[in-house]
Amino acid sequence: MDRKYDRILLKLSGEALSGAKGTGYDAQILANVCAQIKEVVASGAKVGIVVGGGNFWRGRQGENIERTTADYMGMLATCMNALCLSDALESVGVKTRVLTALAIDKIGEPYNRKNAVKYLESGEVIIFACGTGHPYFSTDTAAALRAIEIEADVILLAKNVDGIYDSDPKLNKNAKKYDEISYIEYIEKGLKAMDVTAISMCMENGVKVLAFGFTKDSIVRAVCGENLGTLIK
Numbered sequence: 754m755d756r757k758y759d760r761i762l763l764k765l766s767g768e769a770l771s772g773a774k775g776t777g778y779d780a781q782i783l784a785n786v787c788a789q790i791k792e793v794v795a796s797g798a799k800v801g802i803v804v805g806g807g808n809f810w811r812g813r814q815g816e817n818i819e820r821t822t823a824d825y826m827g828m829l830a831t832c833m834n835a836l837c838l839s840d841a842l843e844s845v846g847v848k849t850r851v852l853t854a855l856a857i858d859k860i861g862e863p864y865n866r867k868n869a870v871k872y873l874e875s876g877e878v879i880i881f882a883c884g885t886g887h888p889y890f891s892t893d894t895a896a897a898l899r900a901i902e903i904e905a906d907v908i909l910l911a912k913n914v915d916g917i918y919d920s921d922p923k924l925n926k927n928a929k930k931y932d933e934i935s936y937i938e939y940i941e942k943g944l945k946a947m948d949v950t951a952i953s954m955c956m957e958n959g960v961k962v963l964a965f966g967f968t969k970d971s972i973v974r975a976v977c978g979e980n981l982g983t984l985i986k
Contacts, residue, residue, distance in 0.1 A: 754792060757978030760799040760873070762900035763790070763909045764893065767808035767834055769967045776808050778837060782967075787841045789972040790878060794847055798976060799873040801903050802880045803896040804838060806830025824888035831892060832860060835882035848877045854886030854895070866902045873903060890950070897951040901958045908955065908962045909975050910947060910982075915966030917946045917983035933984045952985065961986045 765786070772779030794800055809830035810823075818826075832853060839849040850872045851861030861882055862868070869879050884895040900908045918928040919942065936956035940949055946964050955962055965971055965982025974981055 754796045754977055756796050756798055756976045758906040758976055760905050761907055761909055762896055762905040763802045764896040765804045765911050767805040771808035783841050785969050787845050791845055791847050792973050793976050800878045803892055804831055804834040805892045821888040828883040832882040835880045839880050850877045851880045851882055854883040891948050893948045893951040897954040900960050910962055910964040911967040917964050931983045939985055
């Protein structure tokens with residue numbers, strides 16, 4: 754494959770792994786994700802992954818749970834997904850390393866930037882678990898933070914929608930899709946595909962974000978620089 758990006762941070766939503774079921778894992782989708790990542794790694798690209806936890810838990814579900822507690826529960830959900838993804842990738846011959854923002858030494862290695870970069874350079878796929886390790890920060894913000902730290906060329910935001918719209922396309926059939934949008938315009942319009950904290954961090958550090966719909970070949974196509982989804986820059 755003729756890739757455009759050499760070092761990427763792939764942000765996968767937990768919902769993307771669950772498919773139509775909405776919870777847990779869809780075996781076919783998981784296999785496809787791994788096949789695409791394997792192809793990207795085989796091309797020589799360095800890959801870091803931040804995975805959400807929405808297929809198990811979202812903080813806003815905990816109406817009667819204190820916010821900090823609910824957010825830590827969400828971090829543990831991302832850890833479950835990181836382990837699942839790691840196991841699935843290893844089963845197809847892709848070396849992985851799970852780095853956790855929370856100290857869970859039986860599960861993964863505590864996150865350390867120097868080690869993360871070293872593992873990337875050796876060809877391992879790094880899966881960043883437990884978000885930033887702090888409540889009140891989303892996995893979008895974790896993706897922005899890790900992308901900046903590993904000096905990624907781009908954040909690939911794989912979602913269940915094929916790009917960024919001016920309103921929810923599921924609710925408004927006339928919603929307009931953006932092919933490209935600036936960081937400032939994204940913030941001013943109050944768009945929701947990625948949270949404002951994450952976009953602000955990307956703007957300050959010059960990290961582009963490509964938001965696109967997850968399909969059987971969209972990750973590979975995104976790495977190759979095909980015109981799909983919405984580019985925030």
